Amino acid sequence: MHQRVTTNLISATVCGRQVPRSMSRRIPHARFLSTNQWTHPTAPSAKYVEPTYTFASAGDKSKVPKAPLLPVYARPEFVLSHGKGSYVWDTEGRKFLDFSAGIAVNALGHADEGVLKVLNEQASKIIHASNVYHNEWAPQLASLLVQTTQREGGLGFATGHQSTTPPSGLQVFFSNSGTEANEGALKIARKVGKERWSLKNKKAWDAAGSECTKTKIVCFENAFHGRSMGALSVTSNPKYQAPFAPLLPGVIVGKLNDMQALEGLVTEDTCAVIVEPIQGEGGIHPAQTEWLVQLRKRCDQVGAVLIFDEIQCGLYRTGSLWAHSSLPVEAHPDMLTMAKPLANGYPIGAILVRDAVASTMTPGTHGTTFGGSPLACAIGHHVLTRLSDPAMTSHISTISTYLVQRLQLLTEWFPQHLEPTVRGRGLILGLGFKDTEAPAKIVGLARERGVFMLTAGKDAVRLVPSLNVGKEEVDLAVDVLEGALTSL
Ligand SMILES: Cc1ncc(COP(=O)(O)O)c(C=O)c1O
Known part of the structure; x- marks a missing residue:
């Protein structure tokens, strides 16, 4: 028994047939809806x-x-051997x-032909040369991230902004994973905090930072930001944190969407606030727009850097470039972290930073051996181009x-x-x-x-x-x- 559900998402005509808008342009390796009426079951399937x-x-x-x-994962008893599109097979053929x-992570599915082509071509040219030298792809991926953000909204740019050449207003640092991107973002915020504190207090800059009180970091219940020490310190889950205490001092945990608590939570001593616009690992809990606007406002009042962790919810997972792309600019962050799907499974992470915050970073203040390799960035460029179609x-x-x-x-x-x-x-x-x-x-x-x-x-x-x-x-x-x- 099925019931028909008509949707309002239908428009284009392809080869004389009415098709959903999504079919009007071809995307490889996806099977699209072929009717303008979806048929829904009227009772649970008994097939499985x-x-x-x-x-x-x-x-x-x-x-x-x-x-x-190291037995840190309890894995099921089979071994995966290969995949194609949305499917994978184990060594016993299941x-x-x-x-x-x-x-x-695999936004374009497994064994995507376009990704493989770029991977093979780039790997045969140069995989890695270190950040001591320029490579051809890191600047191109950074520019594409900035231009796409300007066009589609995010980090202070409203949707539809005319992108500039060369792209300006935002800067990128490449890492190899999500947790590393968050480590970098927290470091940048700490440094900004010290500079803002030193300006405000009109004292000589104390190189050791010992006098600076603007070092506190605010995160939220059910957050997940990664497993390295800094990211773990703002991942407020006792199961993950307790065995590794003591963690970073000065971390304060708030409640997502608690409007009343914001003033006491984010203070003059806060250098950073880190939040997922939609909490992923924590249970799929979205932050409310009005709460994000108030959070942004409070960060501005006290000079705290607002970081959005879009490692899971960013890069089109919500349907738009960033989970916050369609929000009013009054709710936008100073920095954003991304990783997972950017190279469809090849390791990569990145921090996207507004100029005003990026200006604190000078040669030697942060670095990585592998981050921003020509291979990771060539794949990332291909994936972002495809996802933004x-x-x-x-x-x-x-x-x-x-x-x-x-x-x-x-x-x-x-x-x-x-x-x-x-x-x-x-x-x-x-x-x-x-x-x-x-x-x-x-x-x-x-x-x-x-x-x-x-x-x-x-x-x-x-x-x-x-x-x-x-x-x-x-x-x-x-x-x-x-x-x-x-x-x-
Ligand atoms: C929101 C969020 N932040 C950070 C991370 C950590 O990323 P990675 O596992 O690449 O270090 C994850 C991973 O699940 C995540 O979902």
């Missing part, structure tokens, strides 16, 4: 109530070869739908609408398990569960039915598929979720 795969148990019977790897995209953003919007509609049906069919509202936007979505044990069970049940999903925070299942995921994959993922929820 039983598991598709059984896995060997861990321990002596495991088929996974024992290896001298096929899985990767609806986690390598934790929001209007056909891609249109596709993300269309497929997200369809996925959210199907997920919303789950909340109606399984009210005993699920919260009534689907969390998140674009393709960073979460289902909140009433029982905090359920998300891990659902992720396990989905894997046995051939679909990878993730948990998030204490109570959510997180869906962060590739951004070019097709309707067929969305249907498979949600059918499997229905089977898993039925058998919970």
